[in-house]
Amino acid sequence: MNYQTNTIQAKIRYPLLRCAIEDYHCLPQDLSSKQQQQLLAHLTKAQWIEGYVARQSAHPVTSEELLMAEQTLIAQFPSMNDYHQARDWLELDDELLQQSLTQALKADRVLAHVREQVEPPVESELMEFYQQHPEQFVQPEQRVLRHILRTINDDLAENTLEQVWPWMYTLAAQLRADPTQFADAAMRHSECPSALQGGVLGRVQKGQLYPELEAVAFELTDNQVSDPVESPMGVHLLWCESHQDAQQLSFAAIQSALYGQMLTARQKQAERAYMAKVIGAKLPS
Numbered sequence: 001m002n003y004q005t006n007t008i009q010a011k012i013r014y015p016l017l018r019c020a021i022e023d024y025h026c027l028p029q030d031l032s033s034k035q036q037q038q039l040l041a042h043l044t045k046a047q048w049i050e051g052y053v054a055r056q057s058a059h060p061v062t063s064e065e066l067l068m069a070e071q072t073l074i075a076q077f078p079s080m081n082d083y084h085q086a087r088d089w090l091e092l093d094d095e096l097l098q099q100s101l102t103q104a105l106k107a108d109r110v111l112a113h114v115r116e117q118v119e120p121p122v123e124s125e126l127m128e129f130y131q132q133h134p135e136q137f138v139q140p141e142q143r144v145l146r147h148i149l150r151t152i153n154d155d156l157a158e159n160t161l162e163q164v165w166p167w168m169y170t171l172a173a174q175l176r177a178d179p180t181q182f183a184d185a186a187m188r189h190s191e192c193p194s195a196l197q198g199g200v201l202g203r204v205q206k207g208q209l210y211p212e213l214e215a216v217a218f219e220l221t222d223n224q225v226s227d228p229v230e231s232p233m234g235v236h237l238l239w240c241e242s243h244q245d246a247q248q249l250s251f252a253a254i255q256s257a258l259y260g261q262m263l264t265a266r267q268k269q270a271e272r273a274y275m276a277k278v279i280g281a282k283l284p285s
Contacts, residue, residue, distance in 0.1 A: 008040065008090065009044070010096055011047050011051075011100070012040060012043050012044060012047060013090040013091070013092045013096065013100070014092060014096070014097060014100030014101070014104075015043045015046065015047055015100070015104075016028050016036075016039055016040070016043060016090065017073075017086055017087065017090055017092060018073060019039055019043065020039070020086070021073075021076045021077060021086075022076060027077075027082060027085065027086045027089070028086055028089060028090055029085075029086065029089040049275060049279060050103060050104065050107045051103055051107075052278065052279050053106075053107040053110050053111065053275060053278065053279075054102075054103045054104075054106035054107040054110065055106075056110050056278060057106040057107075057109050057110050059106075059109065061101075061102045061105045061106060065105055066098060066101050066102065066105070069101045069104070069105055070097070070101060111271050111274070114267075114270050114271055114274045115267040115270065115271065117270070118263070118266045118267050118270050119266075120259070120263050120266075121259060121262040121263060121266070123255075125262070126251075126255055126258050126259060126262065127251060129258065129262070130251050130254065130255075130258065134248060137248065137249045137254050138246055138247070138248055138249065139244075139246065139247050139248075139249050140205040140206060140246055141205065141206065141218065141243070141244065141245055141246045142203050142204065142205045142243065142244045143203070143204055143205075143217050143218060143220065143240050143242075143243045143244075144202070144203050144204075144240070144241040144242045144243070145201040145202070145204055145217055145238055145239065145240055145241070146182055146183060146186060146194075146198060146199035146200055146201060146238070146239045146241065147186070147190070147192065147194070147199050147201055147213075147236045147237060147238050147239070148168075148171070148182070148185060148186045148189055148190040148192075148195075148199055148236065148237040149190050149191050149192040149194075149233060149234050149235070149236050150164045150167070150168060150189070150190075150191055150234050150235050151191050151233065151234040152164060152234050152235065161235070164234075164235050165228060165235060168228035168235050168237060169227070169228055171185065171189070171237060172225055172226070172227060172228060172237050175225045175237065175239070176224075176225045179223050179224075179225055179239055182198070182199065182225065182237075182239045183198030183199060183200075184198070185199075186198050186199025187199075191234070192233075199239075204217070206218060210231040210232060210233070212229055212230060212231045213229060213231050213236060213238065216229045216238060217238050217240065220238065220239075220240035220243070221240065221243070222240060222241070222242050222243055223239075223240070223241065223242075224239070224240050225237060225238070225239050226238040226239070226240075
């Protein structure tokens with residue numbers, strides 16, 4: 001075993017492989033030292049708990065279940081070559097992989113049974129929560145925007161700030177006279193990939209734009225074209241096609257999502273209670 005993996009316990013290799021690709025979107029050998037240390041510290045305890053929960057299941061895992069679990073894992077990797085490289089780096093052989101998958105599947109089966117026993121929330125509970133927490137069900141103020149971008153490049157005479165700024169003011173005046181020409185102007189002049197769609201930024205809310213753009217965008221009224229505004233990308237013109245004020249969402253609009261959130265919260269609480277009960281004082285420090 002190479003220097004990088006010789007301290008990784010066998011039972012941690014599969015969960016390390018899975019967490020690297022699921023949580024960090026990289027191969028385990030590409031984790032930074034800090035990321036690897038954090039994962040190893042967490043997984044050592046998590047695997048002990050998973051093993052204890054798995055032993056509560058008396059039903060064997062079928063070969064079909066094992067094959068499906070491995071195929072699900074493989075599907076998260078960019079290629080089969082990457083998958084095999086990661087396994088080779090971890091020295092995760094077939095026998096160890098099968099053992100790890102079996103434990104994970106058994107633990108999942110036990111916890112799935114726990115979740116099934118949870119009473120789902122009823123409509124009156126959903127309504128009570130909705131009425132007690134109205135601030136959680138507000139649709140933020142939104143703007144439907146397009147933009148035209150000119151980048152700043154001092155190596156190109158036409159792209160210096162001194163040239164771009166007055167040119168953008170002239171263009172802004174022309175588009176204010178006829179905002180319906182904004183999309184065509186974006187296709188002809190904008191240096192953003194969105195030019196291909198007429199400068200569409202789409203429906204945006206606060207927190208999604210550069211602060212410089214947001215400050216201007218959320219002062220625009222319907223069908224209004226902005227003055228030029230500079231951001232780290234360059235100089236922009238913004239067109240607000242329409243806007244929608246912040247509004248309280250109706251109970252009907254959020255009922256389905258709230259049901260899912262409350263049920264998931266109850267299921268997770270039931271899982272924690274179950275593990276605390278079956279593990280108890282045996283939990284390692």
